[in-house]
Amino acid sequence: MEIIERVQGLALGGLDELPTQFVRPAHERPENSKAVQGITVPVISISQPTEILVKEIYNACSQWGFFLLTEHTISPSLIGRLQAAGEEFFKLPQEEKEKYANDPSSLKFEGYGTKMTRNHDEKVEWEVTEEYAKELLKVTDALLELLSEGLGLERKALKSSLRGEEIELEMKINMYPPCPQPQLALGVEPHTDMSALTILVPNDVPGLQVWNDHNWVAVDYLPNDLFIHVGDQIEVLSNGKYMSVLHRSLVNKDRMRMSWAVFCTPPLDALIGPLPQLVNDENPSKYSTKTYEEYRYRKFNKIPQ
Numbered sequence: 001m002e003i004i005e006r007v008q009g010l011a012l013g014g015l016d017e018l019p020t021q022f023v024r025p026a027h028e029r030p031e032n033s034k035a036v037q038g039i040t041v042p043v044i045s046i047s048q049p050t051e052i053l054v055k056e057i058y059n060a061c062s063q064w065g066f067f068l069l070t071e072h073t074i075s076p077s078l079i080g081r082l083q084a085a086g087e088e089f090f091k092l093p094q095e096e097k098e099k100y101a102n103d104p105s106s107l108k109f110e111g112y113g114t115k116m117t118r119n120h121d122e123k124v125e126w127e128v129t130e131e132y133a134k135e136l137l138k139v140t141d142a143l144l145e146l147l148s149e150g151l152g153l154e155r156k157a158l159k160s161s162l163r164g165e166e167i168e169l170e171m172k173i174n175m176y177p178p179c180p181q182p183q184l185a186l187g188v189e190p191h192t193d194m195s196a197l198t199i200l201v202p203n204d205v206p207g208l209q210v211w212n213d214h215n216w217v218a219v220d221y222l223p224n225d226l227f228i229h230v231g232d233q234i235e236v237l238s239n240g241k242y243m244s245v246l247h248r249s250l251v252n253k254d255r256m257r258m259s260w261a262v263f264c265t266p267p268l269d270a271l272i273g274p275l276p277q278l279v280n281d282e283n284p285s286k287y288s289t290k291t292y293e294e295y296r297y298r299k300f301n302k303i304p305q
């Protein structure tokens with residue numbers, strides 16, 4: 001396997017200046033595309049009466065494609081254990097971490113690391129993630145029901161289109177080392193997720209920004225909240241009623257940022273297209289129908305959908 005210089009190793013070497021391969025083009029740099037002040041993302045408590053919840057989630061997902069979920073059922077201690085496992089992994093000596101390295105050329109992304117591109121993402125699996133995944137599935141089930149109701153559909157509509165119990169969860173742990181010139185760099189470049197939903201918990205170093213109404217909006221850190229992103233598959237199924245959120249992450253000068261993202265996806269052979277109930281003469285289909293595998297292939301290779 002090709003020897004890869006990891007960004008964590010570079011950062012530990014104590015850099016004063018950002019290596020040129022990480023300097024973003026001028027228009028993308030945080031210094032030239034600052035987040036707007038005075039606007040905050042929607043925050044929704046799951047412990048509200050269903051009617052209100054359906055409305056709030058509908059508004060958030062149609063206007064933002066993003067919200068913070070509070071008072072959910074995942075305990076702070078489970079989130080803490082998940083984070084501790086990820087932090088321990090990154091403290092391992094480099095040779096140990098390389099034993100878990102992934103091989104992107106095989107389209108298998110499970111495992112440690114990416115090549116030293118401008119994305120610094122790390123993928124690993126842990127026992128605690130099984131427990132977290134079980135709890136997260138309960139949350140995603142509830143959200144899919146509420147999102148279905150918001151579209152005026154039967155509660156199981158979205159989940160069954162994603163093939164019900166065959167829905168898959170993929171975890172990715174992002175580690176962004178401190179960066180000497182954060183104003184020139186991005187942790188993750190602007191993108192939408194190809195998942196149905198993505199649920200993310202960060203550490204206490206802020207950095208996530210979401211695109212809304214022609215501005216970047218910084219997402220504040222709220223302990224134990226779940227950061228819910230609408231992904232491309234829900235946008236397609238809802239025929240554009242819900243929007244997949246464009247987002248990016250910034251890096252910090254002094255502190256390491258980490259985030260734990262779980263992508264909730266249909267199985268590869270699931271056929272995903274606008275739900276027929278949402279398509280009519282006034283609302284013609286805005287998206288083509290294809291397997292998730294085909295969608296994924298096109299997205300990775302930047303081929304129009």
Ligand SMILES: O=C(O)CCC(=O)C(=O)O
Pocket residue numbers: 121172174188193200202207208247248249258259261
């Ligand atoms: O670290 C973050 O907050 C964002 C991560 C992200 O967008 C991703 O992993 O796709």
